[in-house]
Amino acid sequence: MDIEAVSDVASAVHQQAAHQCQKDPLSHDCAHCRVRNLSICGALTDEEVNVLDKISRSMCFDARSTLFEQDEPADVVYNITSGSVRLYKLLPDGRRQIVGFALPGDFLGLALSEKNMFSADALTHVTVCQFSRTAFSAMLEQKPHFLRRLLSMTSHELTLAQDQMVILGRRTAEEKVAAFLIGLRKRWARLNATSVHIPLPMTRQDIGDFLGLTVETVSRMLTRLAREKTIVIVPDGVRLLDVARIESMVEN
Amino acid sequence: MDIEAVSDVASAVHQQAAHQCQKDPLSHDCAHCRVRNLSICGALTDEEVNVLDKISRSMCFDARSTLFEQDEPADVVYNITSGSVRLYKLLPDGRRQIVGFALPGDFLGLALSEKNMFSADALTHVTVCQFSRTAFSAMLEQKPHFLRRLLSMTSHELTLAQDQMVILGRRTAEEKVAAFLIGLRKRWARLNATSVHIPLPMTRQDIGDFLGLTVETVSRMLTRLAREKTIVIVPDGVRLLDVARIESMVEN
DNA sequence: CGTTGGGTTGATCGACCTCAATAAAAGTGG
DNA sequence: CCACTTTTATTGAGGTCGATCAACCCAACG
Numbered sequence: 001m002d003i004e005a006v007s008d009v010a011s012a013v014h015q016q017a018a019h020q021c022q023k024d025p026l027s028h029d030c031a032h033c034r035v036r037n038l039s040i041c042g043a044l045t046d047e048e049v050n051v052l053d054k055i056s057r058s059m060c061f062d063a064r065s066t067l068f069e070q071d072e073p074a075d076v077v078y079n080i081t082s083g084s085v086r087l088y089k090l091l092p093d094g095r096r097q098i099v100g101f102a103l104p105g106d107f108l109g110l111a112l113s114e115k116n117m118f119s120a121d122a123l124t125h126v127t128v129c130q131f132s133r134t135a136f137s138a139m140l141e142q143k144p145h146f147l148r149r150l151l152s153m154t155s156h157e158l159t160l161a162q163d164q165m166v167i168l169g170r171r172t173a174e175e176k177v178a179a180f181l182i183g184l185r186k187r188w189a190r191l192n193a194t195s196v197h198i199p200l201p202m203t204r205q206d207i208g209d210f211l212g213l214t215v216e217t218v219s220r221m222l223t224r225l226a227r228e229k230t231i232v233i234v235p236d237g238v239r240l241l242d243v244a245r246i247e248s249m250v251e252n
Numbered sequence: 253m254d255i256e257a258v259s260d261v262a263s264a265v266h267q268q269a270a271h272q273c274q275k276d277p278l279s280h281d282c283a284h285c286r287v288r289n290l291s292i293c294g295a296l297t298d299e300e301v302n303v304l305d306k307i308s309r310s311m312c313f314d315a316r317s318t319l320f321e322q323d324e325p326a327d328v329v330y331n332i333t334s335g336s337v338r339l340y341k342l343l344p345d346g347r348r349q350i351v352g353f354a355l356p357g358d359f360l361g362l363a364l365s366e367k368n369m370f371s372a373d374a375l376t377h378v379t380v381c382q383f384s385r386t387a388f389s390a391m392l393e394q395k396p397h398f399l400r401r402l403l404s405m406t407s408h409e410l411t412l413a414q415d416q417m418v419i420l421g422r423r424t425a426e427e428k429v430a431a432f433l434i435g436l437r438k439r440w441a442r443l444n445a446t447s448v449h450i451p452l453p454m455t456r457q458d459i460g461d462f463l464g465l466t467v468e469t470v471s472r473m474l475t476r477l478a479r480e481k482t483i484v485i486v487p488d489g490v491r492l493l494d495v496a497r498i499e500s501m502v503e504n
Numbered sequence: 505c506g507t508t509g510g511g512t513t514g515a516t517c518g519a520c521c522t523c524a525a526t527a528a529a530a531g532t533g534g
Numbered sequence: 535c536c537a538c539t540t541t542t543a544t545t546g547a548g549g550t551c552g553a554t555c556a557a558c559c560c561a562a563c564g
Contacts, residue, residue, distance in 0.1 A: 097418040111407040144396045151403045155363040161413035166349040168420035169464030212421030
């Protein structure tokens with residue numbers, strides 16, 4: 001299994017390289033980055049962001065390609081600049097739990113651990129800033145307010161994870177789907193202005209694997225919400241018709 | 253509701269004071285603290301720990317008393333020095349999700365937020381070091397390696413929370429109970445030497461509310477494990493008979 | 505003792521899963 | 535641009551795991 005694991009990693013890296021798209025040098029401009037204030041870079045001054053710039057590499061991934069895989073060595077960390085990513089853990093028998101969806105401004109590699117704690121793959125075309133973990137870590141040591149920012153982002157993730165525990169452990173299927181939509185709406189609202197339209201770059205299966213439900217149940221609950229005029233299902237997402245109603249389903 | 257909320261907080265604080273036991277001045281000795289290396293203090297030198305000492309207050313709580321409540325202002329943070337604490341979130345209709353059990357060495361208040369993200373109450377007699385959040389936060393600013401330690405602890409909590417998501421979302425009842433025992437065993441092992449005996453200071457109801465199960469199901473699963481000689485149920489805990497078997501239930 | 509809180513066990517129920525069929529959408533190649 | 539396949543989504547019928555409801559046990563404790 002050890003030797004097999006090594007070759008798995010090697011082939012995964014190769015696959016990643018194959019799916020990874022050309023670098024766009026023009027997109028690499030931290031000073032005019034649209035997600036800078038939302039991301040970890042928001043803690044940095046213009047001069048500091050230039051330092052970060054030197055250790056970063058702008059790159060992108062095609063939809064359905066792999067950013068990294070669980071248990072692989074975590075040599076790099078990422079800052080998402082556009083697109084959506086699913087983060088998941090697999091059980092040996094194939095059951096999957098999605099632990100989160102990363103959107104622009106999100107940071108992948110908060111744990112700064114040797115190994116990736118989960119797998120990540122692109123749901124859409126994704127652009128990122130990539131950093132070597134050691135270089136990034138070194139910069140953290142030198143800039144305490146940068147470290148402080150990372151702590152604040154990690155704490156926030158922990159809070160979201162604890163909220164997700166409540167959803168997974170104690171919510172009904174309908175409440176889970178409602179909570180998912182409200183949670184995603186809040187996150188999109190930070191990025192877009194519009195707020196009743198919720199893009200859903202992930203499949204129903206993904207939503208199910210995030211909420212601890214089957215595809216069929218997710219589909220049925222969305223259909224139910226649509227039938228009672230709480231939402232409308234549109235291509236690539238939903239539109240909220242009755243925000244008050246859906247929010248009342250997930251109170252607290 | 254606003255006025256009521258304020259009086260709720262006031263009465264909660266009063267209740268806390270009532271349940272809180274006498275300070276034991278002798279117990280307050282960071283230099284000889286048994287959990288120092290496990291806790292956030294492990295990052296500090298002897299001199300630094302003396303500084304921390306000055307802003308800390310040694311205190312304790314009786315079993316079943318409240319340390320703090322969700323949505324209350326989080327003016328203080330705690331380092332658990334002995335005993336066990338349950339951390340939970342309540343839904344308006346009374347459903348409860350336990351988001352974790354805090355053991356000696358654990359830190360409460362990682363989020364460093366204005367409001368508590370969950371409620372905490374003592375399962376046993378509990379001793380703690382209490383810090384004012386602002387004083388603690390100020391110390392973090394001055395000691396980057398202390399901040400680094402807090403980040404590392406927060407990352408670890410996030411990893412545990414993500415593991416718990418897999419358990420809540422994609423595990424069967426039997427697997428949940430097995431995973432709970434294995435997870436707790438690992439945590440006790442850091443503190444005690446013995447490892448096949450797992451103290452369970454929480455009730456079956458608490459275990460259920462941690463795993464997204466009912467009391468009855470938890471009881472049935474424990475009984476099943478005991479019937480097939482995987483564990484023995486003993487007063488205040490369980491003893492593992494077949495570690496390999498129970499570990500195989502939660503592989504990955 | 506009687507009371508109370510926790511734990512176990514059994515019988516029944518139902519929310520969600522499984523299995524199956526179909527529909528709709530998105531590629532894919534000629 | 536149109537057949538063809540593949541993937542994703544929806545809908546229905548039936549089954550099951552864990553919830554619910556209920557009874558009972560037991561130890562702690564005033």
